[in-house]
Amino acid sequence: MAVLAPWVWVLVGCLSAAVAEDSGTTTPYPPLWEESPEQLSDYRFEDGKHIINPWVFTDRMGLYRILLTQTAVYFARYGPENEQNLLWGLPFQFGWQYKSGRLVDPTGGTDCGYETGDPMCVSVDSWWADVNYFLSVIPFLAAVDSGILGISADQITILPPPLDQSKFCYGVSGCQELVRETMDNWTAFFKYMQLPSSDFDGLLEHLWTAHTSSLEYPVDVFPDRYAYYSDQEAKFEENWAVAVNYLAAAYLPTTMNRTYRFQKGLPPRVLVDTDIAPFISNFTTLQNMVLVSLTALGDTDRLTGSASLTAWEFIMSSKAARELFLKAFEEFLGTST
């Protein structure tokens, strides 16, 4: 952990630098938020069911918009305007994937996702899109199952991708079969949210448990996608999946403002083979440093056989340590007094 700790702090430092650059401007919604469905009836209706195609950007973003809207009431006591809703992390992340070109067909075999072709298309060959499926459709179906949306499972149809249909699931029961634990962990999050006794820390704990659980299956099942990317991008994808576990252990609060600022440190386009951080000339210093930190974190994790994560989780299992980490994080963010 002595090896690890400095890198975590560098990462925190990088993220905080992003904030300094951005003070004073208002936080915009994720891309195409207003164009995405806000309620079930905004989706196409056919044969008594609402048809959701998560391989269309606005359809998938709409799942988030509905989730954010319907859960606002449970976050109202933590701050105004749904800013404190911890689910903001997900649509902002998905929005960054879209804006940075990570949802396009990486093989170039189709025009899926490309500005000049089918810009709303989300490619099933995109590693990012596949992983995000389990962070969008799965939480949505778990929310349906938990009753929080006031929608029943038989009111919706989730359309399959053009390829690899058997690697995904499309309804509550199918997903309980494919990724039972992940569904259970998301359902637990939505059930906990509805308890009068729920608190912010508990919400964070449940959220991050569900979030990291969502990554397990797709990271296992879609390693073939790495071949479609440059070595640099493939490494970034692997390191990203590792880093999420460390952020999860620290219960990073993914509220609207914080998540939006966090995004500024992420690479604004897909990496190519000549992109060697910290020397990527048209990336900001911050973006270069975040990539360096993620590489260091990923290397440390692999080198220690995840013992560094175990050590980090052990430290962060103490509420006092988490508070210390978050307090420092907040101070870096410049939002505490």
Ligand SMILES: *[C@@H]1O[C@H](CO)[C@@H](O)[C@H](O)[C@H]1NC(C)=O
């Ligand atoms: C979120 O950021 C906006 C400006 O971007 C600011 O006006 C608002 O107070 C912030 N909210 C919180 C809870 O920090």
Ligand SMILES: *[C@@H]1O[C@H](CO)[C@@H](O)[C@H](O)[C@H]1NC(C)=O
């Ligand atoms: C996630 O769900 C599984 C049940 O499928 C359960 O055993 C596990 O304890 C849950 N994880 C947490 C941390 O709640």
Ligand SMILES: *[C@@H]1O[C@H](CO)[C@@H](O)[C@H](O)[C@H]1NC(C)=O
């Ligand atoms: C940024 O750098 C990459 C790789 O060197 C290059 O392909 C791309 O055109 C550059 N973009 C801009 C906006 O300069």
